[in-house]
Amino acid sequence: xxxIIDHGQGNIGSLTNALRLLKFxxxxxxxxxxxRASKELKGFILPGVGAFNTAMxxxxxxxxxxxxxDYHRKNVKGLGICLGMQLLFEGSEEGGYSEDGLKIFNGKIxxxxxxxxxxPNIGWVKTLATQSTKVNAFSQYLDGSFYYIxxxxxxxxxxxxxxxxxxxxxxxxxxAVYDGIVLGVQFHPEKSQDNGLSLLLNxxxxx
Amino acid sequence: MKLKRxxxxxxxxxxxxxxxxxxxxxxAIGDPLPTIKRLSDWNADEIIILNIGSNKTYDSRRDDKxxxxxxxxxxxxxxxxxxxxxxxxxxxxxxxxxxxxxELFEAGADKIGINSIIFEExxxxxxxxxxxxxxxxxxxxxxxxxxxxxxxxxxGGKVNTGVEVKAAINHAKSIGVGEIxxxxxxxxxxxxxxxxxxxKAIQEASSNTPIIINSGATxxxxxxxxxxxxxxxxxxxxxxxxxxxxxxxxxKNDILKSGFENIRESNPGSKYCQREPVVENSIRERLMxxxxxxxYFEPKKYSGALQQKIKYCRRCLYSSSSATPMxxxxxxxxxxxxxxxxxxxxxxxEYHSLKEKLKKEINIILSSxxxxxxxxxxxxxxxxxxxxxxxxxxxxxxxxxxxxLVTYNGNNYTEVGWRxxxxxxxxxxxxxxxxxxxxxTLKKLNRLGFVAMGDMNWHAHVGIxxxxxxxxxxxxxPIIFWGEHGYADLCGQFSMCDFPEMNYRERTEHAGRxxxxxxxxxxxxxxxxxxETWRYPQDExxxxxxxxxxxxxxxxxxxxxxHLNLMVEKYNFLVSDEPFERTYRRGSNLDDMHENxxxxxxxxxxxxxxxxxxxxxKDIRSGDITRKxxxxxxxxxxxxxxxxxxxxxxxxxxxxxxxxxxxxxxxxPRVWKWDEKSGWTKTNEI
Numbered sequence: 001x002x003x004i005i006d007h008g009q010g011n012i013g014s015l016t017n018a019l020r021l022l023k024f025x026x027x028x029x030x031x032x033x034x035x036r037a038s039k040e041l042k043g044f045i046l047p048g049v050g051a052f053n054t055a056m057x058x059x060x061x062x063x064x065x066x067x068x069x070d071y072h073r074k075n076v077k078g079l080g081i082c083l084g085m086q087l088l089f090e091g092s093e094e095g096g097y098s099e100d101g102l103k104i105f106n107g108k109i110x111x112x113x114x115x116x117x118x119x120p121n122i123g124w125v126k127t128l129a130t131q132s133t134k135v136n137a138f139s140q141y142l143d144g145s146f147y148y149i150x151x152x153x154x155x156x157x158x159x160x161x162x163x164x165x166x167x168x169x170x171x172x173x174x175x176a177v178y179d180g181i182v183l184g185v186q187f188h189p190e191k192s193q194d195n196g197l198s199l200l201l202n203x204x205x206x207x
Numbered sequence: 208m209k210l211k212r213x214x215x216x217x218x219x220x221x222x223x224x225x226x227x228x229x230x231x232x233x234x235a236i237g238d239p240l241p242t243i244k245r246l247s248d249w250n251a252d253e254i255i256i257l258n259i260g261s262n263k264t265y266d267s268r269r270d271d272k273x274x275x276x277x278x279x280x281x282x283x284x285x286x287x288x289x290x291x292x293x294x295x296x297x298x299x300x301x302x303x304x305x306x307x308x309x310e311l312f313e314a315g316a317d318k319i320g321i322n323s324i325i326f327e328e329x330x331x332x333x334x335x336x337x338x339x340x341x342x343x344x345x346x347x348x349x350x351x352x353x354x355x356x357x358x359x360x361x362x363g364g365k366v367n368t369g370v371e372v373k374a375a376i377n378h379a380k381s382i383g384v385g386e387i388x389x390x391x392x393x394x395x396x397x398x399x400x401x402x403x404x405x406x407k408a409i410q411e412a413s414s415n416t417p418i419i420i421n422s423g424a425t426x427x428x429x430x431x432x433x434x435x436x437x438x439x440x441x442x443x444x445x446x447x448x449x450x451x452x453x454x455x456x457x458x459k460n461d462i463l464k465s466g467f468e469n470i471r472e473s474n475p476g477s478k479y480c481q482r483e484p485v486v487e488n489s490i491r492e493r494l495m496x497x498x499x500x501x502x503y504f505e506p507k508k509y510s511g512a513l514q515q516k517i518k519y520c521r522r523c524l525y526s527s528s529s530a531t532p533m534x535x536x537x538x539x540x541x542x543x544x545x546x547x548x549x550x551x552x553x554x555x556x557e558y559h560s561l562k563e564k565l566k567k568e569i570n571i572i573l574s575s576x577x578x579x580x581x582x583x584x585x586x587x588x589x590x591x592x593x594x595x596x597x598x599x600x601x602x603x604x605x606x607x608x609x610x611x612l613v614t615y616n617g618n619n620y621t622e623v624g625w626r627x628x629x630x631x632x633x634x635x636x637x638x639x640x641x642x643x644x645x646x647x648t649l650k651k652l653n654r655l656g657f658v659a660m661g662d663m664n665w666h667a668h669v670g671i672x673x674x675x676x677x678x679x680x681x682x683x684x685p686i687i688f689w690g691e692h693g694y695a696d697l698c699g700q701f702s703m704c705d706f707p708e709m710n711y712r713e714r715t716e717h718a719g720r721x722x723x724x725x726x727x728x729x730x731x732x733x734x735x736x737x738x739e740t741w742r743y744p745q746d747e748x749x750x751x752x753x754x755x756x757x758x759x760x761x762x763x764x765x766x767x768x769x770h771l772n773l774m775v776e777k778y779n780f781l782v783s784d785e786p787f788e789r790t791y792r793r794g795s796n797l798d799d800m801h802e803n804x805x806x807x808x809x810x811x812x813x814x815x816x817x818x819x820x821x822x823x824x825k826d827i828r829s830g831d832i833t834r835k836x837x838x839x840x841x842x843x844x845x846x847x848x849x850x851x852x853x854x855x856x857x858x859x860x861x862x863x864x865x866x867x868x869x870x871x872x873x874x875x876p877r878v879w880k881w882d883e884k885s886g887w888t889k890t891n892e893i
Contacts, residue, residue: 013315017290021479049317050340114415117209118440120342120385122417124210124252124471145210145471147253147295149317149342151385167208191295191317193250197479 002026002043002204003035005068007058009050009083018190022201032063036070043204044071048083052109052152053095055083065102072104078182079203082150085177085184094152105177105184107159109152116169120151127175127187131163137206138183139163141199142176146187153186210471211434212252212441213459214419215448217243219258219300222265222279223532226446228396228702230349230364234542235532236449236700238267239284240274241716246448247292248482248746249455249475254292255388255419255443256285257320257347258300259363268528271660271813271873273484273721282314289315291480297345297388303328308335312343320347320388323361326368329382336383344386345419346379350405351392357405364392372408376416386417388443394423396446398704401433410438419443425704427461434467450701452710453750475746482711482746483723495730497872498658504871509881514890517878520544523824524837528878530814531698546699547828550764553703558764565762566606572685572755583611583638585686588675590614590798591628594690594767596774598759599635602688611684612639615674615740617667617799618649623783624797634778642674644740651731654859657866660720661813661873663855664806666741667799668718672709673743679754680744691760691767697821709756711743767795768831788849790819791840804851811845812870815878815889819844 002019006012006028019026029035029044046068048055059065071078080088091097092109101109112119129142142164154162154174164176166186177184183203189196217239218225224242225233236242239256246254258281265284267275285298298311299320308319319339324331325346336344349364350357350372359368359375370378372389379387389409391402400423409418417440420433425447433442448454459473476482496502518527520541525533534542553561573584587602587610589595602610612631620628632639649666656665675687689709694700694717701707715723724741727733744754759765771794774780782793787803796802796818803818811817823837832840856863874881878889 011312011315013286013289013313014293014317017315018293021293049343051337118415118417120417121209122342122386123212123440126208126210149295151340151342188295188317191293193293194477194479197293197477 001038001040002045003029003038003041005035005044005046005059005064006030007048007055007062007064009048009055009058012047014188014190015045015047015081018197018200022197024204029064029067030062032067035064035067041071041076043077043079044068046078046080046084046087048081048087049149050083051094052083052086052092052101053099055087056095056099056101059087068102069104072181075181077204079200080182080184081190082186082188085186086152086154088177088182088184089154092152104182105159105161105179107154107156107161110155111152112150112155112173113169113171120149121153121168121173122149123147125166125175125187127164127166129164129176136163136178138199138203141195141202144195146175146185146189146192146195148187150186208469211439211469212419213430213455213462213470214253214255214441214443215246215251215455216255216257216421216443216445217246218445219256219281219284220260220534221262222260222267222284223534224449225259225534226396226449226701226705227259230392230395232396232536233534234546234700234702235534235698237532237716238269238272238274238721240287241712241721242449243288244291245712246455247294247480248477249453250473250477251294251455252441252471253295253297255297255299255320256288261301268532268875268877269530269720270875271662271720272716273486273660273726274716275721282310285311285314285316293477293480299345299347305331305335305338308339312339318343318345318386320345321384322347322349325379325382325384326359326361326370329378332382332384336385341383341385344384345388346384346386347388347390348375348379349390349392350375350402357402357408360392372405373412376409376412376414376418380414380416384416386419386440388419388421391422396702397423398425398446399423400426400429401442403432406432406436406439410436413438417441427458427465430458430462431465431467434462434470446705450705450707450710452708452754452756453746456750475750483725484715484721486726491726491730494659495655497869502872503868504874504881506881508876509874509879511880513876514880515877517890522834523827524816524820524834524841525698525824526816528814528875529698529816530810531694532700533698542699543697543824544699544828546696546701549703553764558762561762565757568755569606569608569686572753575685575753581683582609583682583684584608585610585688586613586675586679586684587611587688588613588671589628589631589639590671591620591624591631592796592798593771593774593780593794596627596631596634596778596780597770598688598690599631599637600774600778601759601763603635603637610637610688611678611682612637613675613678614639614641615667615670616641616643617664617670618643618646619667619799619801621783621797621800623781624799627781627797630779640678642678642740644670645737648733648737650859651733652727653855654861655727655730655733657809657859658869659726660722661809661870662720662806663809663859664799664801665719665722667802669714669722669724669741672714672718673741676744676749676754676756677740677742680748680752683752685753685755687754687756689756689758691765692758696760697824706761707758709758711746714743766829767825768829788847789817789844790822791844792822795822800851801855804849805855808847808849808852809870809873813873813875815845815875816841817845
């Protein structure tokens with residue numbers, strides 16, 4: 001069973017369609033108690049489009065922040081997508097750093113640089129895995145073109161959690177971060193055709 | 208590295224997929240789902256779907272097609288699309304409220320396209336950009352010339368805002384949209400390429416907001432002009448993606464071949480989604496339930512409440528309830544008549560250049576280095592009818608090519624049709640392959656097709672359009688010639704600059720009513736192997752061979768009645784001694800005794816008209832008969848229950864009562880009404 005953490009920001013239809021296509025069992029979790037009751041949990045997904053602050057506030061209200069941290073403590077395999085990845089960090093320039101993030105990863109999310117490239121960053125971007133497949137078998141599925149749609153990102157090439165990158169203007173922007181338990185991806189695997197579906201399938205299939 | 212996007216835009220009007228020209232003329236191409244599915248099969252970078260009609264209710268008018276939900280609405284359709292599209296979807300058209308946006312996001316939109324409200328309700332846009340994020344709102348702005356100045360027009364290109372390009376881009380950006388789609392009214396459907404002045408103005412505005420340029424692109428050069436503009440993030444087009452096999456992939460590959468590499472590579476297919484429609488068991492069971500004894504039509508459905516007012520073309524006999532999707536212009540002329548007129552006004556000069564174009568393309572294909580040495584230049588798909596004769600005559604004796612004739616034999620030939628078929632080897636001196644599937648399988652497919660979709664001839668329609676491509680693949684022949692684009696000609700589904708070619712979408716959507724071979728596996732014990740004849744080659748194979756399937760009717764004047772006389776004279780083509788019951792024409796459909804008979808009778812059961820209306824409409828257009836004469840013939844003949852029914856019933860072991868009982872399920876409640884006293888009555892009498 002994969003639990004989709006639904007904080008009410010943005011639709012999760014594409015994601016549920018993708019999981020159904022890949023024949024994963026999943027449920028949609030909208031509050032802490034429901035999440036706690038999930039049986040035979042194989043993993044969780046924190047999706048999201050929309051604004052950082054609204055999403056964080058909504059998660060706190062429903063106890064979903066606590067739920068994600070619980071899962072993380074219990075080593076439940078996780079995946080954060082787009083805003084869902086950004087929520088895993090300390091905070092975001094989007095809300096003027098006024099709301100704390102989940103702080104699973106160190107670092108702060110910043111606005112993409114508009115001087116050298118187009119913002120929002122919309123479209124297919126060649127993504128480069130920076131970690132060898134010996135470390136993580138799924139790294140190979142991070143190499144290739146994926147669909148991005150974002151105005152903010154982790155722009156800190158020194159950040160140790162980064163396992164894949166893209167270039168925006170002159171900046172290296174994190175495409176994927178990983179701490180051994182949770183994988184955060186800035187792109188939308190559920191919208192990246194076979195490249196994205198293969199990542200979803202192989203990430204959750206691996207033991 | 209960010210790649211520039213190539214984006215197909217799909218236009219929908221009142222539930223149908225349309226080809227648009229200058230924001231003024233609309234031609235129905237078919238149902239939206241099959242075309243969108245193909246774009247998804249071809250791994251489009253993104254798909255934009257715009258609803259440009261005013262009707263809130265979507266009516267496909269074809270309940271017998273597999274992909275049709277019947278009456279639905281835009282959001283439901285998008286929900287359906289999101290089930291098979293794993294690429295980004297931008298959805299728009301007529302959006303004026305947050306509720307509409309919410310509904311479409313819910314249905315599966317990743318971005319919402321807005322138009323008039325950019326200028327009319329900027330506060331609403333600001334709020335939406337904040338609520339959903341800038342990146343989720345795409346401004347779609349239509350520009351039009353006023354004198355030599357380009358300004359933004361709203362309300363479907365009807366109201367001038369007076370705002371010029373740079374100001375419009377800045378305005379859109381200032382109210383928070385994350386991306387701008389720019390279209391040109393004059394270039395819409397023109398095949399002339401993007402408007403240069405518009406591209407220049409966009410570059411001068413250099414906004415650092417993603418901009419998608421649209422309208423007019425059909426050729427690689429057109430797309431390149433957009434892609435090479437620094438301020439352009441994506442290039443878009445509509446019509447060019449509708450009409451040919453692998454259109455999207457071919458254009459992308461041609462762009463890559465030209466040396467422009469900053470786009471995503473393009474290959475067909477997915478490991479996870481198959482091309483053939485997936486039919487859930489529950490749907491299959493519902494469709495086949497009619498077979499059960501005691502299953503009758505629902506009288507409630509036919510109280511008359513669903514009947515619709517029907518609109519007729521002012522020239523021919525086609526109506527808004529025709530089986531082929533049909534649109535009318537403002538004067539009440541149907542698009543079939545309009546396209547016919549355009550074609551007829553083509554003079555010798557135009558046809559000469561069309562012929563030269565065809566010859567040039569053939570030469571390029573045949574001289575391409577990768578081809579093996581082969582015995583045949585091309586395939587002509589022939590049924591043995593008058594048009595087959597004319598095609599072969601043209602290909603062999605005018606184009607001077609060496610064709611292989613290929614036929615699907617559905618086991619329903621008339622005696623005369625059969626003689627004509629076998630005469631072709633002699634009359635033209637060509638080799639001829641006739642593919643004849645097992646009669647046992649054919650009988651099953653006759654029955655199953657009738658029960659599932661009200662058409663016993665699914666096997667023939669799909670068999671014909673599958674056999675020639677299969678042989679082409681086996682023998683590595685890169686060209687197939689078809690005759691007239693029958694269906695599209697009837698209702699004017701293209702313009703002369705579209706050059707439609709036969710393709711999987713058209714075969715499956717129109718000929719197959721959305722049903723592919725896989726639907727039948729498991730029914731009446733049919734195995735996968737048994738369906739081999741109806742299995743269309745895979746996209747990768749088609750791509751590797753570079754198979755092209757031309758409709759000759761698009762390149763040469765096509766007057767069936769004249770062809771008939773010529774073929775009788777020159778090649779001993781035989782006309783039937785015995786007239787058909789359901790049409791006055793004698794030279795048509797001799798390859799299938801049921802095509803003009805019981806197959807066509809089912810069309811009458813479904814839609815309230817038949818082949819006589821089709822033939823009469825063609826003959827009215829060409830001036831061979833008057834509308835009054837045509838109408839009289841159609842009124843007499845459309846309703847006749849034909850005698851070949853008894854052969855068919857015996858062939859598939861069915862009783863007439865069972866036939867009638869199952870057939871009644873297919874009556875279109877938009878046309879038919881039922882009550883105890885007067886039985887079936889219909890509304891579409893002129």
